Amino acid sequence: MKHWERALIAPDATLRDALRNIDATGAGIALVVDPDRRLVGTLSDGDIRRALIRGENLDGPCGAFANVAPATASAEMDPASRLGLLRSRKLRQLPLIDDQGRVVGLSTVSDFLEMPERTEAVVIMAGGRGTRLAELTANTPKPMLKVGPRPMLDTVVDAFAAQGFRRIFLSINYRGEQIEAHFGDGSERGLHIRYLREDGPRGTCGALSLLPTDVTGDVLVTNGDVLTKMDYGRVADDHAVAGAAATVVVRDYEMQVPFGVINADQGRVLGIEEKPSQVYRINAGVYVLSPSARELVPSEGSFDMPQLLQSLIDEGRSVRAHRAEGYWVDVGRMADFARANEDYGAVFEGG
Structure with a gap:
């Protein structure tokens, strides 16, 4: 995904901020990271919706509602394996992390649809x-x-x-x-x-x-x-x-x-x-x-x-x-x- 950095958000940002983040990026997900960009968790629009149904406040910290055990992939994983992982686990997004747990990218299913088409x-x-x-x-x-x-x-x-x-x-x-x-x-x-x-x-x-x-x-x-x-x-x-x-x-x-x-x-x-x-x-x-x-x-x-x-x-x-x-x-x-x-x-x- 291009401009994946826009999906990053701090744990103390509000749920309202997270919603704005998700809407602005179009990625369908916010990546909650610490100051060193280590992945704390992910927050989808569905996660936020379920929090609101439970009566949570939009001004609460988004880190409290993040999925702290999301599916991730190594930054070194090749595109075919990323696509296979997205499909096998029925995911729309896949954060890419390095060996220190830092976010270095974000793969989405749409990435592969935007790839130039081969003629063969x-x-x-x-x-x-x-x-x-x-x-x-x-x-x-x-x-x-x-x-x-x-x-x-x-x-x-x-x-x-x-x-x-x-x-x-x-x-x-x-x-x-x-x-x-x-x-x-x-x-x-x-x-x-x-x-x-x-x-x-x-x-x-x-x-x-x-x-x-x-x-x-x-x-x-x-x-x-x-x-x-x-x-x-x-x-x-x-x-x-x-x-x-x-x-x-x-x-x-x-x-x-x-x-x-x-x-x-x-x-x-x-x-x-x-x-x-x-x-x-x-x-x-x-x-x-x-x-x-x-x-x-x-x-x-x-x-x-x-x-x-x-x-x-x-x-x-x-x-x-x-x-x-x-x-x-x-x-x-x-x-x-x-x-x-x-x-x-x-x-x-x-x-």
Whole structure:
């Protein structure tokens, strides 16, 4: 929020002053702080209204009526996590504090609606059944499984929304009606959400053939079960600068042999390497595709992303790798699901 400092008020200011403060800022909240700007509490117009109903006087000190345990966020928390926290806790405002408890900012839901809109469309593949999580997905599509306090698809969508991506297509099949009921047309989130309804399994990119003809530019594609702190805007920008047909996001993945490895020649031991590791570059499940690349997706049947990328390579087209850092987990197995839930609070709500 711009000019968030106007929301600050001293504990000995009156409730009347607090009302004027809230009205002037339009933030819907006053931040009660001590002389060092440490957060004492928050005071919403609802808090004041309830105080008046109880018979309190408008000339009383506002600090006496503040919520002294409000939800806050670290100043270092990224925008996507702030938006996720606002939505998961059904908040309108989120004070930002430093490690000394001092107020250094204020995030509101409207902040994200004012962010410049990206031109690229986003396709989130959310049609799979999740057979490796079968005990959890008997009645729920995998992207709607809760990781932390909300469905993981919420976290994926919020990550794009927080970076200015507004036009989102959700590819649905298995129990897709649950996804449609949850997200609707996206208007309540400030988004434009539409659905690519698969009439059967279409593979990991077959649903791209269902995109409407008005999608003419580059498209970001991601799996609905990939939770990451990725900078999608940078991926899209670098793809455009490179003029590539496709970009695949890659990550380094280390695998360690849990034993000592013997290097031997004709029965003679030449050396022993204790528990060596090998680093592989893996597909992170996030892509950018140019319009010409999408033309290779057949209109019917199942088609997987590796098939599309290989077809482009075989034609001599440019397929670039974009190396991404930061948190990433593909929630495909029970162990990954457990890890994502264990990590969620620190990664997506802890800054």
